[in-house]
Amino acid sequence: MRRLWMVLLLALSLGSLGAVAARSAVVPGLAVRSATASVAGQLAQLERQVNQARNRGDNAWMLTSAALVLLMTGPGLALFYGGLVRKKNVLATLMQSFSLMAIITVLWALLTFSLAFGQGTAFLGGFEYLFLHGVGGAANPAYAGSIPFETYMVFQLMFAIITPALICGAFAERMKFSAMVVFMVLWSVVVYAPMAHMVWGEGGLLNAAQGGVFPTLDFAGGTVVHITSGVSALVTALYLGRRLGYPEEPMPPHNVVLSFIGACLLWVGWFGFNAGSALAASPLATSAFVATQFGAAAAAIGWAGAEWMRNGRPSLLGAVSGAVAGLVAITPASGFVGPMSALVIGLVAGIVCYLMVTKVKARLGYDDSLDAFGVHGVGGTVGALLTGVFAARAVNPIFNQQPVGLIDGHPAQVLDQMVGVAIAWALAIVGTFIILKIVDGIIGVRVPPEHEVQGLDITQHGEEAYNL
Amino acid sequence: MRRLWMVLLLALSLGSLGAVAARSAVVPGLAVRSATASVAGQLAQLERQVNQARNRGDNAWMLTSAALVLLMTGPGLALFYGGLVRKKNVLATLMQSFSLMAIITVLWALLTFSLAFGQGTAFLGGFEYLFLHGVGGAANPAYAGSIPFETYMVFQLMFAIITPALICGAFAERMKFSAMVVFMVLWSVVVYAPMAHMVWGEGGLLNAAQGGVFPTLDFAGGTVVHITSGVSALVTALYLGRRLGYPEEPMPPHNVVLSFIGACLLWVGWFGFNAGSALAASPLATSAFVATQFGAAAAAIGWAGAEWMRNGRPSLLGAVSGAVAGLVAITPASGFVGPMSALVIGLVAGIVCYLMVTKVKARLGYDDSLDAFGVHGVGGTVGALLTGVFAARAVNPIFNQQPVGLIDGHPAQVLDQMVGVAIAWALAIVGTFIILKIVDGIIGVRVPPEHEVQGLDITQHGEEAYNL
Amino acid sequence: MRRLWMVLLLALSLGSLGAVAARSAVVPGLAVRSATASVAGQLAQLERQVNQARNRGDNAWMLTSAALVLLMTGPGLALFYGGLVRKKNVLATLMQSFSLMAIITVLWALLTFSLAFGQGTAFLGGFEYLFLHGVGGAANPAYAGSIPFETYMVFQLMFAIITPALICGAFAERMKFSAMVVFMVLWSVVVYAPMAHMVWGEGGLLNAAQGGVFPTLDFAGGTVVHITSGVSALVTALYLGRRLGYPEEPMPPHNVVLSFIGACLLWVGWFGFNAGSALAASPLATSAFVATQFGAAAAAIGWAGAEWMRNGRPSLLGAVSGAVAGLVAITPASGFVGPMSALVIGLVAGIVCYLMVTKVKARLGYDDSLDAFGVHGVGGTVGALLTGVFAARAVNPIFNQQPVGLIDGHPAQVLDQMVGVAIAWALAIVGTFIILKIVDGIIGVRVPPEHEVQGLDITQHGEEAYNL
Amino acid sequence: MKKIEAIIQPSRFEAVKGALQEIGVQGMTILEVRGHGRQKGHTEVYRGSEYTVDLLPKIKLEMVVPDRLVEAAVQAILKAAKTGKIGDGKIFVSSIEEAIRIRNEERGEAAL
């Protein structure tokens, strides 16, 4: 057998080497660029070249940022969640994130990018970018003047991937995979695309940079990403009900090391998320980068410090959960606030989310398995509101040098933030509830109890994570 | 003992503090730059500065890309493979990738970079860059006009590392470490360097950008990286024979989570691989970045979807294997095709590789332990051929605005692709077979059966991965 | 319960949808930029734009580098160390690195950045940057002319984080968490800030770029990072004494795979560390990048090769330890030496650190649990001295085109390097010893023996890494 | 003294532990094991290779009890572990000749 193969392969290879026999090479003529322009012409050309040169730097950063944001979902978030579930469900949990990396990408290419960033109405984009028609190497100044529109598209795609993936934390360990797929496709169309359009899309209702009706400050996705996902998470947790055995049976994380790796990659990737949202390698990107680092750090201290005071010991899981909460809260604020404000926002978010997850959740009794609501819903809301408080024109003169946030002298901004938050909550609640009803009607959202006991890895995917 | 140490160290430190006593500081004089040039001079200088500015952006992206490509091998590929083997062989598997990170680097510095990218003949480079002589901060326009030649060198090094590392999947769990080292050194010289030279080197036989005799489109290494490694993998699998117990004994992956982490890092790193192959942070880089994302996503859906239809359940391992297959297939095409073509290429590759790995391999009966051939050989071949079909001048006018691929109006390109593919297959088969014969004669390629049973970690490296 | 929640949430959402009622949009007027300048004016403006364009590329690289350096600590170093300890201490080990990511960040913002990089004296910076006052988007030419000063600040922050984290390897598995926190805060102020100031700060005693009294070449932190941390590690190991049961009881790494992942991420992140220290995406950055890769590769071969000769088998742990040792040693040299010198430095460091860790340590009998001294103290010292030997003006004309290192024709540089090394050793020994005394007096540095036996995860943090 | 070995479904473990404690059985040793019996396993597929997994995760409890407690312990286990489905597991009883508490070298039933 082996010999036969060898002979066949050798024969093939000798034959093909013969094909290189002879064929004359035609070297394509070199384009000669004549350069006898006047000074004015030279200046104009130089200016074009300068712009191109700047664009290279900006594009370098934006491609890096896009890669970092994908890293946040896979392996980042997947591991963060995967370590927190029980051993029998780890692959199913990873699969939720990973399948979204694939499915949302295709959906975005065909439909949702256009729905989010096409011109359309104040609530939803139009169809001009279906199949990415017209999304190419040229910049689209409505979004970002110094990078290819295609770069903007793929950067935004990474946000569209991680947002639904965040929801998975709420229904972990009990949702059918098929139901999840359908749910997420619908959710991307019904909840994500409109929200992204309202906040960031041309002509969007809440678009602060382009004179929306209620200018909501959301630099990198406090409302669009974290509130929508966190609130939808709460709805799914309530709709699906608790896991069997919760809360009597202990369900400790099966591998805290995995969650640690995930959290660290989330932190690192978040630089792409927030500083990338400057859409250029500008000083504003640096400012957002710094705010991100400071918010995460302060929140880790906030959460772990609260644990230390209440339990006598800080935990690693607490510290990393705090960091993630801080990253969530600083997201909308990152391009609007200075470093000291970032420390305050982080600290507040760390403590509030700690109380939410450890005290309030237990009292209310819902089973948000991995605290998608407690961290993203709550942290996102805290962050969106505090953005209205701390945003400063010195950092980002988005309103033509007018004061931006409350402390800056524009108290009304807090109200605008509340409108943005309320709309995000409302859209998430209504949208998610309707989609769940539909999916439940068609395929059923929850696995049968015996499958839940046996674990989703075997029953949904026919594999086990750890073998002899 | 401890005290003695303390005293010694304190003494040392006090002594050295004394040395800071007194010494007059000579501040080097500041260079004064006079600037009284004419407008023409100023313009010329500005142009130089503009080029330098652009180069900074391009270099930023290329250094990032080089780092990302190294990330693909370690930890990416190492974990992808390491999770798939049995527990007793995990360290040996990681060691294969890691040792190549070290060995190929030194070899590249001394010899193989010159063999691949020196001028030489149509088949192999010359010796002008031995010891990296003349490879410095200036750009080499034959390869990349806007980045230091040294950047190009180190970016290409990362490709030279991952290519042999891919082969390891075929002989996992049974090859001697010493034999592997010798094999890989010879393989880099005999197979990799010539292939890289033919496709990408100055004056190479297949170099499409520089008018090679058979202009083969290979943006980021479909022939150079994936076909050579995948086909060589098949040859080694056949030559070494099956693992003891294969296929009767079950050999499930010992840790699918590790493989998941590896696959995600491969995906993220692949942005450096493909978009980095634009050699600039240009719109073409963005285009390649997008094609990469789309190819991976569609292929994950293709493979997992095929599983879903045939087994009733999609698996995580299937989804990640599909994504890798898609990344492989899109590699040669990434800088030549638009986003919709990328989706098609990915989908086809996902399904074809699925069938290859699950159906054809079982029927033929060879033991390509981790499917290096099924994914890289087959995926690479599919991708190389489809590149000839889908390449479009609108994306990359490589042939002076003439049509590029079949659909673009240049059907002959498919034939050129076939020649490139055939040469890659032939070189891989012949080269690998000869090297295996040599290495087997000198040191023997396969570990003794009792070592294979005990596991390579203990017998080859004297360590175990997991301890109490 | 579930129903009640649903109703409440639906009510909230309907209410808020009402709020979108009516409000007139005020589109902010577009700023019109008049452009009727003379040629001279145009040229001047173009030059500004060119600078800005270059800055974008540089900032892109520096933000990427900062992210990479954070990646080195978390998850990189944390995993490298976490895999080497016993199962019962893995979370505590991760927590040491992670808590430093949080604590040092806040400390840096409030105090230590100013102490390190304020003007102050030759030994310590001043207070002008307290609370990051005046650290903004503009460049500070004293440090880096083409990136925002804030970028420089956050890049340096990442160094200030990893340096103390390196020390943790020495006292792993036996130090109180509370004591560690206090120790590290003091250490950052007393040891790190002065050392960073002396070597890199404006007017620093050893600052080679700005005419320090003893110009010590330290491109990316051989003295500042590795010697200070490695030597302090030795002092803490001696002060705390051995772990219970050391060296009779076997304490093999509980998970070599984790250490492998960590080491690979350290390697990749180190590109940010070293090439980022060029503070621009310049050819010098490329040169440092290449030196980094070459140093790591040669050292991995050095260490694993030494093992192969002495034990008959190379180990994965040896290879990765060697790579880290090489990265350490090449750090001070990376921006001063050519690729062939980098190979030599790496090889020497790999072999020397191997001997140190496996032979000398055993003979001296101290318990540097994870070899923080053997790798960072020794490797850093070797690297700092060899920098004086191999530094070449062809690579970096830091002394106004005068010869730089010994081989370049400036033997005195080796003496200057020795002064720098001695000061780093002295400061680390004295500072660390005093701080340990203080912390031990106040809270005690070592956990009680029964806690050590039970493991730090449970006793210090109340959690376990791996659960059913 | 008798040794009771019970192989049960992992999901019933907490209940069984509780039931035993109620009747006064404190000391026990727990092992993670894999069981093979009538309960049919499931199929797993990794890259096209199909495995029938017929070794299912179970928890094994071992406890040594005084003779008089044997029947009560068996009943407690039965009550808490039974779901009526194939795979519920087995209880085996055997003799133990001597028991010693390491801490104080007590022997016999006093050591349990």
Place this chain on the structure above:
Amino acid sequence: MKKIEAIIQPSRFEAVKGALQEIGVQGMTILEVRGHGRQKGHTEVYRGSEYTVDLLPKIKLEMVVPDRLVEAAVQAILKAAKTGKIGDGKIFVSSIEEAIRIRNEERGEAAL
């Protein structure tokens, strides 16, 4: 009823399981254990610290069978597990007084 405990090489496990099933022994419980005996271990070196590993991975099978099946089961195990090299392992036989099937509370040989 007898309990057969067999400690075997992991690589022989599939063969032993097959051999037992052929003679009608279905039910068994499998444990991953480490064995110490005549078989000498190997040396591992981690950063210069040498450990002699003399605990080697083994598989332990426990099965309770009716008396009449004991010898057949022992023979089946011997046949399938024997390689003739040191470290092949041991078989131990002991008495079981009672067996109960949790699912339906059957007792005695009927429960096996």
Place this chain on the structure above:
Amino acid sequence: MKKIEAIIQPSRFEAVKGALQEIGVQGMTILEVRGHGRQKGHTEVYRGSEYTVDLLPKIKLEMVVPDRLVEAAVQAILKAAKTGKIGDGKIFVSSIEEAIRIRNEERGEAAL
């Protein structure tokens, strides 16, 4: 022949193994188990959910020895494993009817 089962603190394992080897007990099988007894566990908190962990890691040794070695083995274990604190563990002794060495089919005490 007797079977000695000893459940001990993991940190005492190396000492116990050494003590047994000294008196000539070579062969043994080691299991990682979790123990429940008088020794109280500890509390773990994960995101606010508190668990009392009362299953503590222990090492279980199983060795079959000729009758004449039983007491010596028990004493060796006691000496090496005893720390005097709750949780030190137990030793159980029971009868074994037959022992077979798989490698050469030796039976009885010769097989140990």
